[in-house]
Amino acid sequence: MRLSEKISAHIEANQQRIVDTLCDILSFPSIVLVDPTQAGPGERDCQLYLQKRLEKLGMTTDLWDPDGPALYEKYKGRPGANKGRTFEGRPNLGGTLKGTGGGKSIMLTGHIDVVPPGARAHWNTDPFLPQVIDQQVFGRGAVDMKGGVACMLMAVEFLQELGIEHAGDIVFTTVVDEEIGGMGSLAMVDRGFKADAGIMTEPSANRIAPLCHGILWGKILVNGVGGHAELMPNSWDSTGPVDAVQLCRQIMDGIDIINRRWQFDPKKNHPLMELPNQILVTQLKVGEHPSSTAGYGEIIIDVQYLPSEKDSFGLGGHVKREVEEHLANICLADPYLRQHPAKIEWILDADCAEIPADHPFVQTFQQAVIEARLSPALSGFGAHSDIGLPTGLGNTPTVNFGPGDPAQSHQPNERVPVIDLVNCTKAIALAIEKWCK
Template identity: 80%
Template sequence: MPSIEQIIAQKVEDSADDIVKTLSDLVSFPSIVKSDPTTAGPGERDCQHYLKGRLEKLDFETDLWDPDGPALYEKYKGRPGANKGRTFEGRPNLGGVLKGRGGGRSIMLTGHIDVVPPGAAEHWKSDPFTPVVDNGFVRGRGTVDMKGGVACMLMAVEILKTLDISLAGDIVFTTVVDEEIGGMGSLAMVDRGFKADAGIMTEPTANRIAPLCHGILWGRIIIDGVGGHAELTPNAWYSSGPVDAVQLTRQMLDGIDILNRRWMFDPRKNHPLMDLPNQIIVTQLTVGEHPSSMAGRGEIIIDAQYLPHEKDEFGLGGAVKREIEEHVANICQADPYLRQHPARVEWILDADCAEIPADSPFVKVFQEATEASSLSPALSGFGAHSDIGLPTSLGNTPTVNFGPGDPAQSHQPNEQVSIRDLIDCTKAIAIAIAKWCA
């Protein structure tokens, strides 16, 4: 007689077309997160209403609400996920609870439905929001980050219901907005009271269990030179200018390279589950004002990473901010002009991180589920930021990342996920629910 794991696995294989259809439905909603966080994306509400309908057909008690951004900010100011200026009109969160028979452990399945803009249309083989099934893959914006994972967690529950597998523990299902610009949607979800004994966030991990993620700092380094005519001989350099902000910016970039080199060999900046050490990545440069004018100002936008053991007393990256600020100050000391006119750092975002112990009961159960799904039980780090810190630290729901797709496909044109990955992810989640909530 086949085991319950084998029965679930076979049912998932038989449901491959339904998994693909569910993902295709989700991709067709252009739930784009706007750079202006007060503006709703064109498909965020519609996507959540679709999921709400699917949950209610499975007998979930659902809750669809527009979070109160200003009130959340005031309540959690200075804490993870609290970002000023957020409003959520037309950008709802969705939560649902499927009650078990009682006496068992609960699980939360969580993900985000907002996606980044698709970028230039000519970079895509097809319309980003018209899903295409091609050569064993589903292509479209969000297939990897992270509607593929949302489709898998929904289908895992649906398949367990179809098989009439009785669970003692509750299943909590949440999908949030705002993840791509700071994570306040997850903060609102935890504040709403959604929690469980363990959680799975279906960010793309190539179907590897990732019990930790990086914290992320976004910062702006501002360098003030003195503008002047680029083609004429300058007069006294330190008094009236000009002072070339391009040259000063290059010096600052060289200094960032030095810090990155130091971090490569610093044990505090490395983790055995992470492929790379923490880095300061320069993501944007703005220098100069006019083709014939020497640059009077430079701005460097950085994306810096930190690990859970580096968190400050507020659960954020304050200590790493100070480390970077001190390094920028030291770079300025090496230049006569910057010594008198030092660069300054303005912080844009601090997104927290978390780590679940590798020997925790849920991680062990989930590893057994991945093995039963013919996947590797080996643990991995999630190199980007995800929202697992909010349910883990604030909601007391130890949460791991696990989802289908190559994470490097995230935010790229022609983003695509393999159907095989979707099937295997759905298997592992369904089996994990059955084992954990039994």
């Protein structure tokens, strides 16, 4: 039996252990809170569980609460540096399993923070009491991305059980804060965790994704003039009621225009991405009283950008200016907004990265997924992931690869097929065996 077949057979025979490990990790409610100074209820406990598992494998581990303010001052204006973050009770975890020497190293990395489950009425199961139903594991984080964390942990464990030695080091990291900006990954890289190549196990339907989007979050501030909604206004200028609801509609219509333009703009498209870059309206807050004309509105937008659009700081400054100019032109079309233009406040800039298709690790990984009986075709990761931080700052070229349909992320009844977990674990184990020789 060939070595790759031996590895695959052992993983298939022990697939229940992958499921059990994932269920253990899902049971921790490691929810990222809206207030970035507060620890989620299960973030620390989840990391402590993983630390014990790593130490059982013989890894040297490092569990630490990053210094958010110090990191911000050190990396201000750079990817991952978000003001106002503190990490008390929100630790990062790193571990290293030394190789015999002389081989290439690999870093397996992921995040353990999850978004809130939302309304319990939308769930058929308790989001933090994982269940296996019809060969799928249900629970908040099953796809995004504790399924991938379980796979990368079990890949190392299975290789060790088979007595397969590796010349290069295996580095294992799990971070917090990914769901609100990525400062956990910045702290991980700053701590010195790096390797010759990396796999971030974000859900990609077990496709190698050497590319992800950057994202900008912005708040568009719209000032109208309040008044009685049920009475005839005296004027439509700054002396009388100006409906901020209508102004918000006009601005969102203008966003539709730029999205249609981006649909056919080569700079906004990539052959590995299914969709062009978009400006997505994700939140809307407008009005103060049921019978009053809205005097104020806020539109929250999520703006995508590609690695080719990054500015000199590795961020989305060029795209910010493009959006600002378009917003200014929208305002010029309206007499009131011309005099009282909407403004935009940028909340977040999360960077992106692309690893060339001919990079040696990408090609090695493609061979591994073929032996795991998966497709070697490359794909783009349509959402944002943290691969830009280890790739750009840590000099660890990192690709996304993980189990599950990424569209399940953040949804109620989040679930991952057991077969995806098994195949992902195979592919990662085979990649380690091939790369770390």
